[in-house]
Amino acid sequence: MKKCLVIGAAMLDIVMQIDRLPKTGEDVYAKSQEMTVGGCAYNVADILKHFQVPYTLFAPIGSGMYAEMVERKLEMAGHVSPIRSEKSDNGYCLCMVEADGERTFLTLPGIECTFEAEWFELIDTKEYDSVYICGYEIEGAGGEKIIRFLEMHPELKVYYAPGPRISYIEKEKHARIFQLHPVLHLNEKEALDYTGAVDAAQAAEKLQESTKNTVIITLGGEGALLREKDETRIIESGTAVVADTIGAGDSHIGAVIAMEQSGAQAESAVRTANQISALVVSVQGPSITKEVFEKWKAQEEK
Template sequence: MGKGCIVIGAAMLDIVMEIDQIPKSGTDVYAKGQSMMVGGCAYNVADILKHFGVNYTLFAPIGTGMYADFIRKELKKAGHESPVHCEDSDNGYCLCMVEADGERTFLTVPGIECHFQEEWFSALPVDSYDSVYVSGYELEGEGGDAILNFLESNQELTVYYAPGPRITYIDPEKSKRMYALHPVMHLNELEAVTSTNTDDITQAAEMLSKSTGNTVLITLGKQGVHLFEKGIHTLVPSKQATVVDTIGAGDSHIGAVIAMRTMGNSFPEAIAMANRISAKVVSVKGPVITTEEFEDAKQD
C-alpha cells in the first residue's frame, strides 16, 4: 500500500453551457442550459482519490475574489481543502461548451492557478506521500518552474503527468525537465499523436516512453486505453458508456489509476477500474460523480 498523492494543479470555476453546436464566428446562439461547479484537473483528480479513500492533498491555490469565494465554499461542501491561500489574485474560470453529442470545448480565463510560487511548497509534509500528480496547464504557466523545482528536489516521488491539450504549447525546456523526472504519462490519442508527429499510437507510445523512461497510458475513448509498459503494448478495453458530456473524463481516469496503484494494483488492473470510473463520469453532467455513482461504477 502506497502512502498517497500530492495533487498539484487547479481548482477553478466551471461554467458549463449546453449548446447544439459550437457557434461560427459572428453568429448568435442560445444555450439550452447552464450550470456552475468547481472543476479544474487537480480538483477532479482529488475528488476521485477521495472516493477511493486514498490519502491525498489537493495542492491548488485558492485566491481572493468572486470565483475564489465560490470555490472555497464548494470545496468545503465536498469535503476538500487546500493548504494554499493567496491574497493577491482571483482564481480562473473555464467556460465549457458542451455540444449535443457530448463533445466539449473549453475557453479558459486563467487566474492564480497559473502562478505557482516556490514558497507555497515549504509547508508540504512530503514524507506523507509517495506520488504526485501534475497537470500540463499549470506547468505551462509562469509558475511551472516553481513546480519543477519542487519535483526536482523530491525525486523519490513517483510523478504522474497529464500534459493535456497544452502538450504542444509547453516550453520545450520545461518538458525536458519534466521528462527527466521519469513520469508516468497519461494523455489522449490526439495529444499523443500531435506531440510526437506520428499517426501511429504504438509509435507515439514508444517515442514518449523513450523520452521519459517510464510507462505511457494513451486513452482511446470508447476503445479503451493503450498501455505501454516495460516494452510491451497492451490494449485495456473499456465498457460502452452513454455519453452525456466528456468533461473530467481524463482527470477521473488518471485519478482512478493513481488510487489503484497506491492500493498496490498492477497497471492493467488500475486501468480496467479507471475505465469503469470514467465511463460513469461521461454518463453524468459535469466532471464529478456522487458516492453512489462511484460505488455503482466499481461494481460494473
C-alpha cells in the same frame, strides 16, 4: 499508505449545453447552464476521495468572486487546500458541450497558474510517495516552481497529465520533467499532435523513449493504450452512454493513481480507470456523486 500530492487547479467550471459550436459572427442560445467546481487537480482529487486513497489537494485559493465560490464549493465537497493567496482571483473555465457530448474549453487563468516557491514549504514530503501534475500549471508562470520542487524530491513518483497544452509547453520544461521519469497520461489526439506519430502505438513508443516509464493513452470508447516495459497493450472499455466528456481524462488518471496507490499493477489500474471514466462521461459535469461510485463499487464486489 502514504499520500498523493495533487498539484494544480481548483477553479469554477461554467458548463453550457449547446447544439453545436457557433461559427464566427453567429448568435446562438445555450440550452442550459450549470456552475460547479472543476479544474484537473480537483477532478483527480475527487476520484482519490471516492477510493479513500489519502491525498492533499495542493490548489491555490485566491481572493475575489471566483475564489469565494471555489472555496465554498470545496468545503461542500469535503476538500481542503492549504494554499491561500491575496494576489489574484481564481480562474474559470467555460465548457461548451455540444449535442453529441463533445466539449470545448475556453479558460481564463487565475491564481492557479502562478505557483509560488514558498507554498511548497508547507509540504512535509515524508508524508507522500507520489505526486500528480497537470500541463496547464506547468505551462504557466508557476511551472518553474513546480518543476524545481519535483527535482528537489526525486523520490516522489510523478504522474504527469499534460493535456492539450502538451504542444505549447516549452521544450526545456518537458525535458526536465521527462528526466524525472513520470508516468505519462494523455489522450490520442494530444499524443499524436505532440509526437507526429501515425498512430497511438507509435506515439507511445516515442514518448516512452523520452520518459523511460509507463505511457497511458486514452482512446475514447475503445479503451486505453498501455505502454509498459517495451510492451504495448490495448485495455478495452465497456460501452457508455455519453452525456458529456468533461473530466473524462482527469477521472481516468485519478483512478489509475488510486489503484496503483492501493497496490494494483498498471494493467489492472487502467482497466478500472476505463470503468470510472465511463461513469464520469455518463453524467453531466466533471465528477460523479458518492452514490454513483458506491453503486459501481457494489457491482464490482459481487
